[in-house]
Amino acid sequence: MQSVKRGRPHQDSERTLTQDSILDQAVALIDEVGLEKFSVRALAQRLGVFPGAIYWHLPTRNMVLAGSVNHCLKDVEPLADPSDWKAWLTELLHEYRAIVRRHPNIAPLIVTQLISNAGANFKLVDTILDVLTRAGFQGEKLYHAYDIVITAKVGFVTMEHAALPAEEAESWTEVMKTTIAGLDETGYPNIYKHRAGLANRHFILRWENGVTNPLDASFEAHVYATIEGLRMLLTR
Amino acid sequence: MQSVKRGRPHQDSERTLTQDSILDQAVALIDEVGLEKFSVRALAQRLGVFPGAIYWHLPTRNMVLAGSVNHCLKDVEPLADPSDWKAWLTELLHEYRAIVRRHPNIAPLIVTQLISNAGANFKLVDTILDVLTRAGFQGEKLYHAYDIVITAKVGFVTMEHAALPAEEAESWTEVMKTTIAGLDETGYPNIYKHRAGLANRHFILRWENGVTNPLDASFEAHVYATIEGLRMLLTR
DNA sequence: ACCTGAACACCGTTCAAGT
DNA sequence: ACCTGAACACCGTTCAAGT
Numbered sequence: 001m002q003s004v005k006r007g008r009p010h011q012d013s014e015r016t017l018t019q020d021s022i023l024d025q026a027v028a029l030i031d032e033v034g035l036e037k038f039s040v041r042a043l044a045q046r047l048g049v050f051p052g053a054i055y056w057h058l059p060t061r062n063m064v065l066a067g068s069v070n071h072c073l074k075d076v077e078p079l080a081d082p083s084d085w086k087a088w089l090t091e092l093l094h095e096y097r098a099i100v101r102r103h104p105n106i107a108p109l110i111v112t113q114l115i116s117n118a119g120a121n122f123k124l125v126d127t128i129l130d131v132l133t134r135a136g137f138q139g140e141k142l143y144h145a146y147d148i149v150i151t152a153k154v155g156f157v158t159m160e161h162a163a164l165p166a167e168e169a170e171s172w173t174e175v176m177k178t179t180i181a182g183l184d185e186t187g188y189p190n191i192y193k194h195r196a197g198l199a200n201r202h203f204i205l206r207w208e209n210g211v212t213n214p215l216d217a218s219f220e221a222h223v224y225a226t227i228e229g230l231r232m233l234l235t236r
Numbered sequence: 237m238q239s240v241k242r243g244r245p246h247q248d249s250e251r252t253l254t255q256d257s258i259l260d261q262a263v264a265l266i267d268e269v270g271l272e273k274f275s276v277r278a279l280a281q282r283l284g285v286f287p288g289a290i291y292w293h294l295p296t297r298n299m300v301l302a303g304s305v306n307h308c309l310k311d312v313e314p315l316a317d318p319s320d321w322k323a324w325l326t327e328l329l330h331e332y333r334a335i336v337r338r339h340p341n342i343a344p345l346i347v348t349q350l351i352s353n354a355g356a357n358f359k360l361v362d363t364i365l366d367v368l369t370r371a372g373f374q375g376e377k378l379y380h381a382y383d384i385v386i387t388a389k390v391g392f393v394t395m396e397h398a399a400l401p402a403e404e405a406e407s408w409t410e411v412m413k414t415t416i417a418g419l420d421e422t423g424y425p426n427i428y429k430h431r432a433g434l435a436n437r438h439f440i441l442r443w444e445n446g447v448t449n450p451l452d453a454s455f456e457a458h459v460y461a462t463i464e465g466l467r468m469l470l471t472r
Numbered sequence: 473a474c475c476t477g478a479a480c481a482c483c484g485t486t487c488a489a490g491t
Numbered sequence: 492a493c494c495t496g497a498a499c500a501c502c503g504t505t506c507a508a509g510t
Contacts, residue, residue, distance in 0.1 A: 474509105475508105477507095478505105478506095478508105479505085480505080482501105483503095486497105487498090488497095489494105
């Protein structure tokens with residue numbers, strides 16, 4: 001925890017701007033204002049320093065963002081018995097979703113920077129491989145199961161919490177409401193028939209995201225289907 | 237197809253700057269230079285107009301980006317028999333991946349703007365609902381299956397093609413190579429054991445993405461697991 | 473209706489200079 | 492080693508003015 005300065009830079013006592021304190025505030029800033037309004041300059045002001053100061057600790061804006069993602073995700077670790085692979089994976093997916101729901105604004109970054117994860121949680125990666133091996137996966141099939149777990153973990157939840165452009169949210173909302181309301185019975189019979197259950201609740205047909213309209217039941221079905229799919233893959 | 241102007245704005249004959257021609261060039265620009273170097277100003281220069289001209293047709297940068305995504309995805313439509321839901325969904329996922337592989341740089345946008353899809357392919361949404369209904373899904377379970385299909389379609393492929401920051405790619409690569417090479421046997425026994433098969437091939441442990449290192453076999457397993465998971469969900 | 477031309481308020485990043 | 496202060500080369504967006 002770092003004390004937050006308001007206003008312009010200072011020259012006083014506590015001169016410890018560390019990588020960790022920067023990322024703490026970066027995550028807090030993204031939580032508060034969203035990704036679109038995040039800037040290195042705004043982060044500097046929040047820390048009470050000049051923008052250049054941040055670049056001494058983290059050399060680019062992308063490093064700050066990647067660091068923020070890892071900062072949020074570093075504590076993911078299921079506690080279930082690793083020999084019960086179904087229970088363990090179920091808990092993994094739920095715990096991951098809980099973390100994203102605490103920091104929904106970073107959701108898009110997780111996908112974007114899934115390849116730039118030099119600071120990733122490799123202990124978790126190793127445990128996933130361990131659990132899948134105990135489940136019986138081996139050879140190439142182990143790698144396929146691993147990729148399926150990673151994408152199942154990240155995909156649903158990040159999409160569930162994808163957000164409208166911050167500044168223009170209400171105009172987007174208006175357009176989408178009328179667009180979806182205008183899908184008629186002859187052109188779109190299935191959407192029309194289920195419009196009460198689908199509109200503003202499920203993917204593509206919604207204008208609010210998982211922050212206000214969580215897809216709890218769908219997520220639970222997703223977890224179930226993922227595990228059953230893996231079980232089928234195991235004995236293919 | 238629109239003829240492309242080089243250099244600064246003009247004042248000559250063909251004065252038809254349409255929404256479609258703008259999006260054509262926006263997609264082309266993103267394909268060429270990537271999302272990080274995309275700008276409205278660069279797009280304007282490519283079209284041979286002043287930046288302000290674009291804003292007459294598309295009122296914000298976000299509209300240009302959302303339009304570009306829809307422009308790429310509007311032609312997705314499987315041809316398989318819709319009464320064979322497994323074959324139809326399999327083709328859907330494969331066709332979707334083929335399109336993303338033609339425009340890999342838009343991958344991150346698909347997730348980000350999955351909620352701002354007023355111009356989405358609603359005919360496809362309706363057909364997915366139709367196919368799932370024929371498969372036997374009904375009530376809430378239909379909506380769960382629908383959400384699973386959407387996320388299975390988008391999640392894996394977008395993550396497969398997530399890219400390193402354009403400008404700093406080679407420095408990231410270097411860091412990741414050494415980081416992964418440094419995961420020792422005692423701390424990370426499973427990663428270490430499978431390092432030959434995993435390194436630079438599978439999620440989190442790679443430094444190249446699906447453009448150069450496609451995850452064909454994993455994707456095929458993902459499709460299989462998704463369908464089998466849905467089949468299990470159907471009879472739960 | 474559609475576009476120009478120029479302006480405004482921001483960015484990320486760099487770097488000499490200070491301590 | 493760490494940060495200041497100011498600069499550079501960009502942005503998205505707006506808007507009077509032209510045609």
